[in-house]
Amino acid sequence: MRVYFAPLQGYTESFQRLAHRQVIGGCAEYYRPFIRLERGEFRRRDLAELSDGDLDSVPQALARSYDEAFRISELVSSHGFRRLDLNFGCPFPKVVSGGYGSGILGNADAVRDVLRVVEAFPDLSYSVKLRLGQSSVDESKSLIPLLNDTRLCQVVMNPRLGRQGFGGEADWAAYEAFAGQIRHDMIANGDMLTKDDASRFSAVMIGRGLLGNPLLGVELSEGVAIEGGKRIELLRMYHRAMVANLGGIEQPLQKLKTVWDYFLPDAKGRLRKAVIKSRTLDEYLGCVEALFDSLGSEWASGDLRY
Numbered sequence: 538m539r540v541y542f543a544p545l546q547g548y549t550e551s552f553q554r555l556a557h558r559q560v561i562g563g564c565a566e567y568y569r570p571f572i573r574l575e576r577g578e579f580r581r582r583d584l585a586e587l588s589d590g591d592l593d594s595v596p597q598a599l600a601r602s603y604d605e606a607f608r609i610s611e612l613v614s615s616h617g618f619r620r621l622d623l624n625f626g627c628p629f630p631k632v633v634s635g636g637y638g639s640g641i642l643g644n645a646d647a648v649r650d651v652l653r654v655v656e657a658f659p660d661l662s663y664s665v666k667l668r669l670g671q672s673s674v675d676e677s678k679s680l681i682p683l684l685n686d687t688r689l690c691q692v693v694m695n696p697r698l699g700r701q702g703f704g705g706e707a708d709w710a711a712y713e714a715f716a717g718q719i720r721h722d723m724i725a726n727g728d729m730l731t732k733d734d735a736s737r738f739s740a741v742m743i744g745r746g747l748l749g750n751p752l753l754g755v756e757l758s759e760g761v762a763i764e765g766g767k768r769i770e771l772l773r774m775y776h777r778a779m780v781a782n783l784g785g786i787e788q789p790l791q792k793l794k795t796v797w798d799y800f801l802p803d804a805k806g807r808l809r810k811a812v813i814k815s816r817t818l819d820e821y822l823g824c825v826e827a828l829f830d831s832l833g834s835e836w837a838s839g840d841l842r843y
């Protein structure tokens with residue numbers, strides 16, 4: 538099975554992605570959170586992230602016109618990237634109301650306009666990440682011929698409507714119907730937290746499940762189970778690599794605390810709270826080590842899911 542790391546704005550940033558690749562791996566590609574233009578300019582933090590040298594990862598464009606898609610393609614090409622994903626799935630209301638993300642899916646002319654960019658950059662390999670529609674499954678259905686006529690290396694689908702946000706049920710029957718008519722490689726995305734959730738697909742993209750259990754990808758792609766002490770050691774090393782990768786920034790503590798929004802959700806509440814409440818980096822690191830030390834007995838007793 539091929540596993541792809543999903544992009545999560547605010548979470549899958551360079552420090553996290555590089556640590557995962559260095560210590561754990563198992564992912565065919567790491568997608569980066571979207572790049573967008575604001576009043577005609579690139580955001581400074583997008584430019585800083587893009588300069589991390591991780592050229593094997595996949596940048597993503599949030600664009601609603603050929604011109605915007607062109608400028609983002611030009612930017613990633615000039616940095617040396619060979620891939621670009623086009624985001625037609627972001628459901629955040631501000632994004633959707635501007636005609637971006639899943640807000641573009643009901644406007645086939647705008648989608649066609651964005652996709653024209655593929656012809657302008659023959660050296661870039663493009664993919665699309667989308668939803669079933671913003672308000673109706675018919676939106677993605679009507680895009681099938683256009684997607685099939687476009688040079689894409691793969692299509693990622695989270696089978697929800699944009700208006701569902703990240704809640705509600707995914708419609709896997711609609712996914713199968715869509716995937717059956719797409720000539721490109723299809724990647725299933727959404728709600729995969731365990732090996733069982735992913736097992737019926739040949740390619741999956743996982744976000745929150747991998748941030749929660751960073752070993753899920755390698756276990757799925759290599760068909761192995763990493764257990765006990767080895768598991769804890771890898772998680773410790775992954776966390777240490779994230780800390781090291783944040784070495785140069787001013788407020789590493791704030792960034793590190795966001796990791797725990799998803800990381801190891803079943804780890805003991807008391808120790809987890811101490812990590813999140815810590816006031817200095819030293820205090821934080823001590824609390825994290827205590828939490829890792831506690832995992833051994835929790836896993837041995839079967840209290841911990843991962």
Ligand SMILES: Cc1cc2nc3c(=O)[nH]c(=O)nc-3n(C[C@H](O)[C@H](O)[C@H](O)COP(=O)(O)O)c2cc1C
Pocket residue numbers: 543544545546547569570571597624626627666695703726727728729742743744745746
């Ligand atoms: C906080 C947050 C930020 C996200 N940022 C992006 C993004 O920048 N680009 C994108 O394509 N998807 C983004 N997503 C969607 C995820 O990539 C993914 O499609 C979604 O979380 C469903 O997969 P999962 O259930 O495996 O997490 C984001 C999701 C969340 C919760």
